[in-house]
Amino acid sequence: xxxxxxxxxxxxxRAEGIDTIFGYPGGxxxxxxxxxxxxxGLKHILVRHEQGAVHAADxxxxxxxxxxxxxxxxxxxxxxxxTGIASAYLDSIPxxxxxxxxxxxxxxxxxxxxxxxxxxxxxxxxxxxxxxDVSKMAATxxxxxxxxxxxRPGPVLVDLPKDIVQTAVEFKExxxxxxxxxxxxxxxxxxxxxxxxxxxxxAKRPVIFAGGGVILSQASEQLTQLAxxxxxPVTASLMGLGAFPGSDPLWLGMLGMHGTYRAxxxxxxxxxxxxxGVRFDDRVTGNVKKFAPDARIVQIDIDPTSIHKNIEVQxxxxxxxxxxxxxxxxxxxxxxxxxxSPDTTAWHKQIAEWKKTAPLKYEQGKDVIKPxxxxxxxxxxxxxxxxxxxxxxxxxxxxxxxxxxxxPNHFITSGGLGVMGFGLPAAIGAKAACPDKIVVDVxxxxxxxxxxxxxxxxxESKIDVKIVILNNQYLGMVRQWQELxxxxxxxxxxxxNAPDFVKLAQAYGATGLRCTKPEDVExxxxxxxNTPGTVIxxxxxxxxxxxxxxxxxxxxxxxxxxx
Amino acid sequence: xxxxxxLLSILVDDEPGVLSRIxxxxxxxxxxxxxxxxxxxxxxxxxxxxxxxxCDAHIIEQIKKQLNKLxxxxxxxxxxxxxxxxxxxxxxKVNAQPEKKAEILRIVDIFRCKIVDVGLSHYxxxxxxxxxxxxxxxxxxxxxxxxxxxxxGAIALARENA
Numbered sequence: 001x002x003x004x005x006x007x008x009x010x011x012x013x014r015a016e017g018i019d020t021i022f023g024y025p026g027g028x029x030x031x032x033x034x035x036x037x038x039x040x041g042l043k044h045i046l047v048r049h050e051q052g053a054v055h056a057a058d059x060x061x062x063x064x065x066x067x068x069x070x071x072x073x074x075x076x077x078x079x080x081x082x083t084g085i086a087s088a089y090l091d092s093i094p095x096x097x098x099x100x101x102x103x104x105x106x107x108x109x110x111x112x113x114x115x116x117x118x119x120x121x122x123x124x125x126x127x128x129x130x131x132x133d134v135s136k137m138a139a140t141x142x143x144x145x146x147x148x149x150x151x152r153p154g155p156v157l158v159d160l161p162k163d164i165v166q167t168a169v170e171f172k173e174x175x176x177x178x179x180x181x182x183x184x185x186x187x188x189x190x191x192x193x194x195x196x197x198x199x200x201x202x203a204k205r206p207v208i209f210a211g212g213g214v215i216l217s218q219a220s221e222q223l224t225q226l227a228x229x230x231x232x233p234v235t236a237s238l239m240g241l242g243a244f245p246g247s248d249p250l251w252l253g254m255l256g257m258h259g260t261y262r263a264x265x266x267x268x269x270x271x272x273x274x275x276x277g278v279r280f281d282d283r284v285t286g287n288v289k290k291f292a293p294d295a296r297i298v299q300i301d302i303d304p305t306s307i308h309k310n311i312e313v314q315x316x317x318x319x320x321x322x323x324x325x326x327x328x329x330x331x332x333x334x335x336x337x338x339x340x341s342p343d344t345t346a347w348h349k350q351i352a353e354w355k356k357t358a359p360l361k362y363e364q365g366k367d368v369i370k371p372x373x374x375x376x377x378x379x380x381x382x383x384x385x386x387x388x389x390x391x392x393x394x395x396x397x398x399x400x401x402x403x404x405x406x407x408p409n410h411f412i413t414s415g416g417l418g419v420m421g422f423g424l425p426a427a428i429g430a431k432a433a434c435p436d437k438i439v440v441d442v443x444x445x446x447x448x449x450x451x452x453x454x455x456x457x458x459x460e461s462k463i464d465v466k467i468v469i470l471n472n473q474y475l476g477m478v479r480q481w482q483e484l485x486x487x488x489x490x491x492x493x494x495x496x497n498a499p500d501f502v503k504l505a506q507a508y509g510a511t512g513l514r515c516t517k518p519e520d521v522e523x524x525x526x527x528x529x530n531t532p533g534t535v536i537x538x539x540x541x542x543x544x545x546x547x548x549x550x551x552x553x554x555x556x557x558x559x560x561x562x563x
Numbered sequence: 564x565x566x567x568x569x570l571l572s573i574l575v576d577d578e579p580g581v582l583s584r585i586x587x588x589x590x591x592x593x594x595x596x597x598x599x600x601x602x603x604x605x606x607x608x609x610x611x612x613x614x615x616x617x618c619d620a621h622i623i624e625q626i627k628k629q630l631n632k633l634x635x636x637x638x639x640x641x642x643x644x645x646x647x648x649x650x651x652x653x654x655x656k657v658n659a660q661p662e663k664k665a666e667i668l669r670i671v672d673i674f675r676c677k678i679v680d681v682g683l684s685h686y687x688x689x690x691x692x693x694x695x696x697x698x699x700x701x702x703x704x705x706x707x708x709x710x711x712x713x714x715x716g717a718i719a720l721a722r723e724n725a
Binding site: 119127147182303304309 | 631634
């Protein structure tokens with residue numbers, strides 16, 4: 001059977017089990033769009049800006065535990081994807097981005113809407129391709145998906161010249177992908193696992209530190225089982241939230257710059273850290289010289305470059321988190337209770353004291369809404385069941401601190417790159433993947449304006465997302481730093497000149513609600529969540545509320561500013 | 564941290580953009596490349612990159628791991644502490660005034676180099692050897708007046724057991 005490059009593309013995406021892609025047409029991909037309109041197996045969601053397509057694919061991948069796909073045209077279409085790709089790269093999100101390209105004969109001639117997107121995205125993709133021969137198209141696409149989802153996942157870009165997608169060729173099913181230079185190591189070294197079990201048996205002050213890798217390898221169940229059977233408390237990075245139930249008594253809260261006091265103190269004082277699927281980002285470690293100074297560190301990661309990069313570890317395990325954790329659990333089960341009963345009573349007592357000393361706190365008065373209160377109420381009224389996406393800044397940290405995630409794949413945030421404008425398109429992607437879930441974008445008034453055009457996407461495609469704006473009329477996180485470290489010189493962070501978000505929602509055909517009083521918070525949330533369609537809930541919150549606790553950049557994580 | 568010179572022999576898929584992936588990795592992560600040499604191997608689909616880099620022991624571990632992570636990199640062999648043969652090739656165009664010609668020829672003879680181009684007032688000398696030999700002959704030719712130099716950078720192969 002002869003198929004055009006465009007038809008092969010659609011067929012190969014479907015073969016990967018993907019039912020929805022996000023994109024924006026243009027001259028170089030017009031043939032692909034022509035083919036898309038003539039089939040009904042693959043749904044296409046038309047975004048309003050290519051950056052939105054990539055963030056939506058990111059949200060889709062995370063909520064669906066699969067690969068997100070974006071399709072854009074050449075030139076500006078392609079360059080507009082770069083922020084989204086870089087975000088997915090830093091968060092290790094499986095994604096394939098297809099970009100149109102000028103016809104092969106014109107490549108290199110500075111043609112209209114030509115850009116070297118393969119060159120531009122080389123440092124922010126796991127790998128990328130320029131397809132120069134239609135007979136290699138199917139195999140290249142299959143390889144792209146294989147790379148995106150295997151090993152340490154990440155975004156892969158495939159650049160498709162216009163003449164390649166136009167050309168018809170006899171379709172041959174591509175063979176299984178075997179790459180001699182790419183064989184991720186999934187299986188842990190047994191001896192290393194035995195060392196971990198020994199270390200747990202000896203430890204007096206153990207902590208488990210979970211990262212995004214636990215969620216990516218779908219190892220939450222194993223992590224939870226290990227923690228409970230060994231009675232070891234658990235903390236997580238921002239990307240690891242939901243890997244361990246936030247309602248479990250062993251939960252310490254998030255670690256790092258805005259982590260809880262007890263989580264940071266536990267890491268600062270532990271004698272054993274079992275780090276799974278983390279890369280020791282600077283927002284987690286603070287001053288690396290003072291990070292977990294007394295700890296023997298076990299690090300499980302599928303990517304060898306994550307090990308010894310920022311932090312020296314004593315027991316590295318290069319493997320899939322799930323397989324490694326399963327191995328550790330099996331070895332512990334083989335031990336009899338008498339020889340394996342670590343004594344950590346004093347440690348748990350100490351942690352309970354830290355919890356009492358400085359819990360997460362805010363005071364909700366009668367007059368002004370506290371942003372934390374909105375997030376906590378949102379948690380209550382959704383019973384913790386919603387998928388939460390965030391923008392970046394204070395909104396992101398309050399969502400992380402006050403929405404107590406019990407399950408993985410429910411917190412979707414741009415962790416590594418920190419992209420403002422991520423939350424709304426990511427929410428659209430998540431809702432497209434999980435139509436039965438409530439999906440809420442916790443936003444700030446600054447960041448929501450960065451991809452506000454995607455409201456139209458949500459309304460048009462009937463993808464109902466709920467947007468909670470914590471509106472303090474500031475770029476709050478930068479303002480907070482200016483308050484603390486720059487003598488309150490609020491340079492360019494005042495956002496008082498803002499659109500009326502209620503009218504803005506209405507202009508897009510969505511519903512807009514505003515709330516200015518603490519007593520109306522719950523009712524507004526209930527109304528917004530129960531109103532069909534996309535809804536903006538604009539909460540006027542305390543303008544100068546800050547995120548605490550806080551570790552000043554470069555400080556030790558145990559030296560926190562506590563309100 | 565102690566800075567050492569490391570010699571890496573890297574096999575890569577012979578595909579467009581591979582060199583740029585490697586050099587981009589170095590510039591993006593702030594690693595140094597002292598010299599770099601690329602050519603095909605006996606296998607038409609595989610090229611060998613020989614690279615000299617100066618860094619500390621911690622960084623070289625990252626460099627090797629990051630190189631291995633590139634999809635088109637097949638193997639990374641750190642020859643630094645192994646037995647290997649290494650060569651560099653230089654072409655040195657040197658000012659050859661009549662009264663200096665005899666001395667230049669003597670130097671060429673001592674170093675077992677070749678004269679590959681002769682003019683009325685210059686010689687072009689081909690030197691092959693390790694870095695030390697290159698440096699030694701350069702220091703002797705310098706007083707004559709060096710006009711131009713082209714150098715390959717190091718290439719190397721691990722020694723097999725005899």
